[in-house]
Amino acid sequence: APRKYYEYLHSLNDRQREAACSDVAVPLMIVAGPGSGKTSTMVGRVLTLLKEGIPPSNILAMTFTTAAASEMRDRIAAVVGKAVAKEIIISTFHSFCLQLCRAHAEKLGRTSEFVIYGHGQQRRAIIEAERLLEHAKSDGLGDAVKQDDGDIKNSFKDKAKKWLKFVTQAKSSGKSPEEYEKKGDLAGASILRHYNEILVSCNALDYHDFINSSITLLTKFPEVYKECQETWQAIVVDEFQDTSAMQYFLLKLLASHNHITIVGDEDQSIFSFNGADVSGFDSFRRDFPNHKEVRLNKNYRSTRAIVEAATALIHNNTKRGHHKLAETDNPSGSKITVKECHSEDSQCAFVIDKIIETTSSSAEGCNFGKVAVLYRRQITGKAFQVSFRNRKIPFNVHGVAFYRKKVIKAIMAILRTTLPGCDDGPWRQAFKTLLPGDKEEKKKIIDHVEKISLARKCSFISAATDIFSAKVSGTFKRAQITQGRKVLSTLYSLSKFVEREQSVSAVISSVGNMLPQQYLLEKRAVIDNDGGKFLNEDNDIRSVLQFLMDDVSDFLSTHFSSSRDASQIEEKGCASTLKAFIDYISLRETENFRSRKEENKNSITLTTIHQSKGLEWDVVFIVQANDSEIPLLHEYNGTVKEAGSTLEEERRLFYVAMTRARKKLYILHVTVDSYRQLLPPSRFLREIPVHLLDMQGEGAATKKHEQPSGDISFDHAEGETSIEKPRPIPEQNETSPYPELMQTCLANDFLKRFEIDDRAVVSHIFHQWAK
Ligand code: ATP
Ligand code: MG
Numbered sequence: 111a112p113r114k115y116y117e118y119l120h121s122l123n124d125r126q127r128e129a130a131c132s133d134v135a136v137p138l139m140i141v142a143g144p145g146s147g148k149t150s151t152m153v154g155r156v157l158t159l160l161k162e163g164i165p166p167s168n169i170l171a172m173t174f175t176t177a178a179a180s181e182m183r184d185r186i187a188a189v190v191g192k193a194v195a196k197e198i199i200i201s202t203f204h205s206f207c208l209q210l211c212r213a214h215a216e217k218l219g220r221t222s223e224f225v226i227y228g229h230g231q232q233r234r235a236i237i238e239a240e241r242l243l244e245h246a247k248s249d250g251l252g253d254a255v256k257q258d259d260g261d262i263k264n265s266f267k268d269k270a271k272k273w274l275k276f277v278t279q280a281k282s283s284g285k286s287p288e289e290y291e292k293k294g295d296l297a298g299a300s301i302l303r304h305y306n307e308i309l310v311s312c313n314a315l316d317y318h319d320f321i322n323s324s325i326t327l328l329t330k331f332p333e334v335y336k337e338c339q340e341t342w343q344a345i346v347v348d349e350f351q352d353t354s355a356m357q358y359f360l361l362k363l364l365a366s367h368n369h370i371t372i373v374g375d376e377d378q379s380i381f382s383f384n385g386a387d388v389s390g391f392d393s394f395r396r397d398f399p400n401h402k403e404v405r406l407n408k409n410y411r412s413t414r415a416i417v418e419a420a421t422a423l424i425h426n427n428t429k430r431g432h433h434k435l436a437e438t439d440n441p442s443g444s445k446i447t448v449k450e451c452h453s454e455d456s457q458c459a460f461v462i463d464k465i466i467e468t469t470s471s472s473a474e475g476c477n478f479g480k481v482a483v484l485y486r487r488q489i490t491g492k493a494f495q496v497s498f499r500n501r502k503i504p505f506n507v508h509g510v511a512f513y514r515k516k517v518i519k520a521i522m523a524i525l526r527t528t529l530p531g532c533d534d535g536p537w538r539q540a541f542k543t544l545l546p547g548d549k550e551e552k553k554k555i556i557d558h559v560e561k562i563s564l565a566r567k568c569s570f571i572s573a574a575t576d577i578f579s580a581k582v583s584g585t586f587k588r589a590q591i592t593q594g595r596k597v598l599s600t601l602y603s604l605s606k607f608v609e610r611e612q613s614v615s616a617v618i619s620s621v622g623n624m625l626p627q628q629y630l631l632e633k634r635a636v637i638d639n640d641g642g643k644f645l646n647e648d649n650d651i652r653s654v655l656q657f658l659m660d661d662v663s664d665f666l667s668t669h670f671s672s673s674r675d676a677s678q679i680e681e682k683g684c685a686s687t688l689k690a691f692i693d694y695i696s697l698r699e700t701e702n703f704r705s706r707k708e709e710n711k712n713s714i715t716l717t718t719i720h721q722s723k724g725l726e727w728d729v730v731f732i733v734q735a736n737d738s739e740i741p742l743l744h745e746y747n748g749t750v751k752e753a754g755s756t757l758e759e760e761r762r763l764f765y766v767a768m769t770r771a772r773k774k775l776y777i778l779h780v781t782v783d784s785y786r787q788l789l790p791p792s793r794f795l796r797e798i799p800v801h802l803l804d805m806q807g808e809g810a811a812t813k814k815h816e817q818p819s820g821d822i823s824f825d826h827a828e829g830e831t832s833i834e835k836p837r838p839i840p841e842q843n844e845t846s847p848y849p850e851l852m853q854t855c856l857a858n859d860f861l862k863r864f865e866i867d868d869r870a871v872v873s874h875i876f877h878q879w880a881k
Contacts, residue, residue, distance in 0.1 A: 114189045115157050122147070122154055129404040130154030134162050134344065137401035138371040139394055143436050144420070144769035145411025148373045149178070149724060151404075152348055153185045155371050156198065159344045160190060166197035170342045170364070173202060174349040178724050182348075203357050207320035208693060210327060214334055218323050219310045223531050223689065226696040227309065227316040231535045235312070236277060237270045239304035243297060273301050281318035284325070284356050312533040321356045328363045338364055349724060350374030350390060352381040358390045362397055370398070377424050380720060380763045409436055411726050413443025416775050419802045420768040426797050427758045445804040447776045448795060452808045454734075457778050458497040461731050464776065465503065465714065468729055478504055480728035482715040484767050486739045491716045494733070504713040517625075521658065522695060524621050527571075528605040529689055534563070534570040541574065544597040546626055555594065558585055574598065600624055611684050614662050614691050662691060719767045730771035732764075735779045735792040740764055764794045781808070 119127050129140055129151050138155070142148050152171075159169055173179045179200045187195035199206070208226075215222040227235065280290070280302055287306070290299035309315065315323060327334045345365050347353065351374040353361070361370070372394060395401065409417045421436040451457040465481055485491055491507060498505045523539035526532050538556060545552045563573035577586070578594035586594070604624070608617055715727065719740075734740075741760035768775060779791040795803075 112161070115161055118154060118157055118189050122151065123406075123408065125404060125406055126151040126154065129402075129406075131158050132402055132404075134159055134164070134369060137365075137368050137394075137398035139391070139398075139401055139403045140371070140373045140406065141375065141391065141403065142406035143375055143409060144378060144766070145409040145417075145726070146406040147408075147410055148375070148406065149182070149348055150185075151406070152346055152371065152373045153182060155346055156182075156186055157189055159346075159369075160194065164344050164369075166190075166194050167199070168341060168343040169198045170206070170345045171198060171200040172206065172345070172347040172361075173200060174352055174723060175202065175721065178348060203353070203360075204317065204320055205694075207324040207360070210324045210334075210338075211315060211320055212693075214327050214331070217327060217331055217334070218315070220313050220315065221531060223313065223529060225312070225314045225526065225529070225531070225533060225536075226693060227312075227314045231314070231533075232277075232316050233270055233274055234535060235305055235308045235314075236273045236301070238308055239301050240270060240273055242304045243300050277302060277305055278318065281316070281322060282354060282356065284322055284359075313531045314533065321354070321360060325356065325360055325363065328360070335363070339367065343367065344369035344371075346371040346373070348373050349378075350394075351376050351379035352723075353387070353390050355387050355390070358387070358393060362393075368398065368400070377427070377430060377762055378723070378766050378769075380723070380759060380766055382759055407437060409438040409440070411440075411772055412438065412769060413440050413773055414438050415443045415445055415802050416768060416771050419446055419775075419798045420765055422799050422802075423761065423768065423794060423797045424765045427761055429758055443773060446798065446802055447774075447804045447806060448791075449776060449778045449806045450791070450808055451778055451780045453782065454493055454780055456808060457733055457780050458493055460778065461494070461733065461776075462497060462501055462503065464731070465729075468774070477712060478714045479712050481731075482717060482722065482725075482727040482729070482770065483731045483733055484717060484719050484722050484770065485733050486719060486742060486763070487734075488718055490734045490739070491718070494716055498714065498716075505716050506713045507716045518658065520625065521618065521621050522692065524601070524604065524624065525617070525688065525692060527601050528608040528617075529685070529692070532571075537569075537571045537574070540601060541570075541594075541597055544600060544624065544626065546593055555586070555590060608685055608688060614684060614688050615659050617684065617688060618658055618662065719763050722770050723766060726770055726772055728771075728773045729776075730767070730774070731776045731778060732767045733778045735764075735777045735795065736789040737792050738789060740767075740792050740794065761794060761797075764792070 119130065122130060126147050129138060131154070132138055140148055140151055156169060156171060160166060171179075171182060173182060179202065183195050183198070183200050186198065201209075211218060211220075212222050212224070215224055218224075225231075276298060280298070285302075287299040287303040290296075290302060309319070328338060329335075342364050345361065347361065347370070350372040361372075374391070376391060395403075412420075417436050417438045417440075424430070449457075449460055451460055461483060465478070468481070469478060483491070483494055485494075495505065495507065520539065520543040523536040524543065526536035527540050538560070541556055541559070542552055545555060559570060559574045559577060562577060563570050566573065574594065575598060578591055578598055604617075604620065607620060611617055715722075715725075719732075740763065741757055768777075777792075777795065779795070780789055783789055
């Protein structure tokens with residue numbers, strides 16, 4: 111539809127249009143700040159590729175989150191129609207590489223049914239590798255069964271942590287065992303080698319393997335390289351700043367035809383802990399010398415106050431890419447509200463008050479979808495979930511928390527046992543889930559099965575089969591044998607059911623029916639330790655299952671969109687769809703995932719800053735902006751990274767958070783934590799010019815149902831400034847931390863830290879404290 115294409119181009123500014131329409135054979139790099147329309151331009155670029163006659167199924171678009179992928183697909187669909195948009199491969203690095211590995215699994219020494227190892231399974235493999243290493247070192251320790259001895263096991267576990275870190279680092283930098291050998295690190299080389307062997311023998315790949323193995327496929331197998339070259343005629347990459355060196359290497363291999371567009375912003379690089387590396391921009395400049403570089407310099411997203419504040423903040427970073435101009439034609443908007451709260455509870459209360467105030471005063475009617483609450487750590491979101499639920503405010507939680515739930519893990523493990531070549535992990539977990547009795551009892555049974563399987567060097571499930579079919583007897587009571595048999599037969603019939611059944615949803619609901627009563631009754635026990643008491647409602651197995659079902663339909667609609675894939679499902683039946691679904695869920699555990707279906711448009715978004723990348727909302731609350739949270743202090747006490755670089759990354763994170771807001775930004779910090787420890791506000795607040803801030807102390811404004819005075823609501827017109835009307839005297843709290851707080855703050859030279867020179871503000875804050 112050329113008319114719509116031109117209409118789209120028309121919506122872009124000159125520079126954006128120039129970039130989108132530039133010669134498709136020339137590598138293109140777009141570098142620009144937040145909200146400058148990079149993603150919008152990238153969509154234009156894809157449209158140009160289509161217009162130039164590149165078939166949609168030969169275009170590969172890499173996004174950082176699945177949410178970004180579906181948003182991009184929608185925007186493309188609006189111009190070229192759904193059918194064409196569906197053919198384009200819009201994918202994250204991980205899922206792209208996973209597909210590639212599956213397609214050529216036998217070249218990697220696996221079958222296409224290989225399983226994906228998550229953190230837990232990786233750890234088990236490491237412990238095993240370590241055992242092999244120790245075995246080689248000293249014969250005395252070698253006896254596998256002996257390891258069940260508690261102390262030895264524990265010391266293994268401690269070391270395992272260290273080794274896991276080592277293996278992760280080795281893999282994310284693509285280092286081979288030989289390289290460690292050369293450096294003289296024999297233990298490291300051996301662990302890595304054993305670990306890799308274990309994965310091969312278990313027919314498994316871990317997350318890092320996806321990238322590394324894809325590189326292996328492209329470099330060692332010319333036919334794979336050729337096939338990829340022919341298939342991926344054009345590649346576009348969003349959020350390029352968060353690509354790791356290995357991912358970049360892969361891109362380079364894929365894009366040797368030069369039809370590549372990368373889009374990014376060095377200042378928003380926030381995944382260096384995952385190996386992301388901003389030097390990718392320089393590598394790109396070097397590796398594609400004939401590339402064209404476009405800079406966008408106008409922020410279309412945020413008010414001037416927000417743009418200025420964020421720019422001032424990021425200015426404190428020394429490691430920055432090319433300097434970017436940050437301008438905006440948007441109105442200056444209201445000041446950024448910095449709110450001090452005395453407790454996490456009052457922080458929640460303030461956010462809720464403001465949300466109710468802004469949504470009810472909004473002319474377009476109540477729209478919760480325009481509001482987000484951002485935090486540094488997942489755990490902070492929990493308190494908000496509870497309060498929102500109590501106040502009946504609809505919300506969506508982004509992130510992986512749901513997939514970390516024990517009940518989901520249990521269901522997934524049971525599902526995995528139905529796949530051919532399933533290894534010990536899922537079997538063990540399935541037994542743990544399905545056996546009746548208390549934790550101790552189950553543990554005894556499972557430990558015994560494990561012991562037998564180790565002694566006989568057979569799999570968990572064959573040991574279990576032997577034990578419960580009473581070929582080995584003596585250890586268990588009759589009742590326990592009966593229970594074990596029941597579990598075996600349940601799992602067996604499930605795998606038969608999968609063979610017969612066509613629908614994944616039916617399989618999942620039958621797994622739901624298999625779960626023992628305690629999953630319904632002992633609500634707390636069902637949830638992961640950190641979810642505990644908060645998530646009672648979600649623990650209802652039915653609602654969890656419903657969520658999972660929604661995911662199935664979401665998955666089917668997005669992953670089997672092209673006709674090619676659809677015919678594959680019909681051919682292979684449910685087992686292969688189930689397999690793909692399990693992959694999809696496994697990816698969700700680590701990726702920054704946001705599903706469309708589980709999202710209600712008219713809901714507040716609760717998310718970590720990391721997962722807010724690329725998104726925007728009218729009103730944004732950054733909560734718990736304390737010095738222990740952002741920057742996250744204990745992290746850079748570690749030895750791995752120098753404090754400075756981590757601090758800069760934390761600042762970039764704060765920058766990403768601030769620049770998500772379109773009209774109004776609130777930054778909240780609390781003065782004491784739940785143990786009454788005093789918490790200083792984030793040091794980044796000091797880096798924002800005071801004239802852009804509206805500093806608010808704790809006052810009656812946070813008391814429920816009371817209209818705050820002197821605050822500005824977000825949709826007031828520009829030009830209005832904050833008015834410090836006298837506030838009602840705060841209620842006296844018997845355990846008020848004020849006096850102590852005041853002293854400490856004075857001692858900390860709190861006011862100076864904030865560079866507050868406005869006397870009125872000083873006296874106001876003082877008044878608050880003195881009360
Ligand atoms: P981020 O760095 O956060 O990913 P971005 O550079 O990708 O941001 P976009 O998300 O593409 O920015 O655009 C930000 C907002 O600005 C969007 O709401 C988009 O619709 C709008 N926008 C982009 N370009 C223009 C334009 N030329 N005219 C009007 N609005 C625009
Ligand atoms: Mg973007």
